[in-house]
Amino acid sequence: MTSVLVALGRGTDGSLVAVYFDETLTSKSARTARADVFVSVVSANLKKACVDLRIPVDTVSLPEVHVAGDTVLVVQQTLPSRASGRAAGEPETDVWKYAIDTSGCRWLPLRRSAPTRAAVNSR
Amino acid sequence: MGACESSQGVPRGPSDSPLLVAAESLRLRESDSLYIGRIGGLYTSRSGDLYVSDLFLDRVLEFDAAGRIVRVFGQKGHGPGESADVGSIVAANDSAVAVADWGSGTLNIYASRGGRYLGSAYARGRATSAFFEGDSLVVGSIRSTEGARIDLYRLTYAPVTGEAEWKRGFELGLPPAYSSNSTVSGLYGLVSVLPWRDGYVVAFAADSLIRVCRDRGSCSSRSPFRPVCDAASPPISLIALPWKHGRSASCSR
Numbered sequence: 001m002t003s004v005l006v007a008l009g010r011g012t013d014g015s016l017v018a019v020y021f022d023e024t025l026t027s028k029s030a031r032t033a034r035a036d037v038f039v040s041v042v043s044a045n046l047k048k049a050c051v052d053l054r055i056p057v058d059t060v061s062l063p064e065v066h067v068a069g070d071t072v073l074v075v076q077q078t079l080p081s082r083a084s085g086r087a088a089g090e091p092e093t094d095v096w097k098y099a100i101d102t103s104g105c106r107w108l109p110l111r112r113s114a115p116t117r118a119a120v121n122s123r
Numbered sequence: 124m125g126a127c128e129s130s131q132g133v134p135r136g137p138s139d140s141p142l143l144v145a146a147e148s149l150r151l152r153e154s155d156s157l158y159i160g161r162i163g164g165l166y167t168s169r170s171g172d173l174y175v176s177d178l179f180l181d182r183v184l185e186f187d188a189a190g191r192i193v194r195v196f197g198q199k200g201h202g203p204g205e206s207a208d209v210g211s212i213v214a215a216n217d218s219a220v221a222v223a224d225w226g227s228g229t230l231n232i233y234a235s236r237g238g239r240y241l242g243s244a245y246a247r248g249r250a251t252s253a254f255f256e257g258d259s260l261v262v263g264s265i266r267s268t269e270g271a272r273i274d275l276y277r278l279t280y281a282p283v284t285g286e287a288e289w290k291r292g293f294e295l296g297l298p299p300a301y302s303s304n305s306t307v308s309g310l311y312g313l314v315s316v317l318p319w320r321d322g323y324v325v326a327f328a329a330d331s332l333i334r335v336c337r338d339r340g341s342c343s344s345r346s347p348f349r350p351v352c353d354a355a356s357p358p359i360s361l362i363a364l365p366w367k368h369g370r371s372a373s374c375s376r
Contacts, residue, residue, distance in 0.1 A: 008315035008326045008333075016317075016324065016333060039143065042333065053143055064165040064175075071146065075165050075175065093151040093159050095173065095190070099144040 009067025014044030017067045017100060019055075035062050039072060041102055042110065050105030055098065072098045149190040151175075157192050159184060166212035166220075168235070174212045174220060181209040183222050185238075194238040196220060197231060204231055204240030213253035214260060221260055223250040230262065252315045263316035263325065301329060 007019040021035035037055040042048075055074060057063050063076040077091040151173075153159060160179020167173050172193065173186040181199035184192055197206050207226025214221045220233045223246060230250055232241040248266035255261075314328040325334040 002329075005314045005326055005328045005330075008317060008324070010317055018326070018333070046333075046335065055143060064162045066165040066167055068167040072143070073165065073167060073173070075162060075173075077159065077162060091159075093153060093162070093175075094148060095151065096148045097146040099146045101144055 007065045007067045007072075009069070011041065011044075011070050011100065015102070016042040016044075016046075017070075017072070018042065019065045019067060019072060020052075021062070023062075037063065037065065037074070039098075039100065041100065041105070043107070047110055048107040049110050050102055050107055070100045072100065074098070149188075151186055151190045152192065154192070157184065157195065163209060164211040166215050168215045168217070170217065172215075174215055176209050176212050176222065178209065181206040181224075181226075183209065183212060183220070183233075185220075196222060196233045196238050197240070201227070203243070204233070206231065210249065211251050213250050213262065214255055216255045219255070221253055221262075225249050230260075232260075249312055251313045252317075254316065254318055256318070261316065261318070261323070263313045265312040301327070 002023045004021045004023055005018060006021050007017075009017045011017050018040045020038045020040070022038065023035045026034050035057075037057050038052045039055060040049055040051040040053070055065075055072065057074060058076055058078060061077060063074045065075075066073045074096045075093060076096075077093050080090065080092050151159070159175055159177050161177065163176040163178035165173070165175055171188045173188075174183055174196075175186065176183045181197070183196040185194050185196065187193050197204050197209065199206065201207055206222070206224040208224060210223035210225035212220065212222050213230065215235065218235055219241065220235055222231045222233070223229075224231055224243075228246050228248065229243045230246045230253075231243045233239065234241055246262065246264050248264035250262050250264040253260045253262040312328060313325070315324070315326045317324045319335055322336045325336055326332070
């Protein structure tokens with residue numbers, strides 16, 4: 001399993017909203033994967049975080065995710081069921097919007113790594 | 124239809140989460156000629172419009188809040204405003220939409236209203252994220268073939284002439300996960316660059332650190348992008364996110 005940061009945005013209160021995939025390769029030959037999707041919020045002072053809240057997604061295909069203020073958007077293509085009346089093979093694209101509410105968060109302290117001068121170079 | 128009402132095997136909204144509230148869901152209204160072949164990127168403007176890049180047809184579709192197609196930006200090709208390999212929609216505001224063409228390594232800029240092509244600029248790598256500062260763009264890109272480093276720079280585009288001016292940027296060393304595996308940068312790259320107080324927040328996809336880069340402050344008079352490299356004012360802070368789950372070696376801290 002690999003964890004990948006897929007989206008980062010600013011909340012209206014100045015916090016950072018980060019969305020992660022926990023990806024698992026389902027077929028090496030077909031290069032397909034499934035993912036569990038999580039949201040973490042880092043406070044505006046960068047001292048604490050509310051972490052790893054799971055976003056419910058269809059795990060058949062990897063969704064696209066975007067953070068817009070206090071909202072997380074999830075877009076995913078799915079193949080319609082036969083009962084839907086849509087032609088077979090025509091994917092449908094759905095958008096889900098989730099509002100973020102941190103009032104019930106259990107905040108965890110963040111640790112700050114030592115600055116690394118070598119990490120930055122002017123051109 | 125609310126997300127919790129879905130009955131077709133699609134995601135359902137959370138019911139017991141203290142943090143996420145399923146606000147709404149919608150199905151995009153695609154047609155036989157205007158459809159998304161394969162989603163490549165996603166962006167929303169402040170007005171609520173949704174931009175989706177299509178890897179299959181190398182173009183960007185804009186949808187309104189009701190899921191109706193508003194306009195199309197670009198098409199497959201190598202001419203002005205066309206994309207050889209469309210990538211991320213790196214930024215959008217009321218005046219412009221910036222779309223990365225990873226095939227040619229450029230950024231294409233379109234007018235938000237009407238979709239007119241305004242110009243393009245060489246992105247010095249694979250542009251994955253940006254934000255507007257007035258009429259300029261601050262762009263984050265990754266150069267996996269040139270020492271695998273990150274650039275942040277400013278693009279000033281002229282809406283009439285499409286001329287772009289690149290100004291001085293700075294580079295960040297890649298995290299260990301990137302240097303130990305050359306395919307990581309190609310697969311994931313830089314995920315985001317955001318304005319942050321007197322600097323930027325930069326995050327890579329394949330590690331768990333959020334970098335706060337201070338580069339304005341005392342050095343802003345020389346260049347808004349020049350990093351503060353003196354020891355008294357550390358140029359970068361690394362904030363490690365705690366994880367609840369076990370993580371792979373590629374995201375070790």
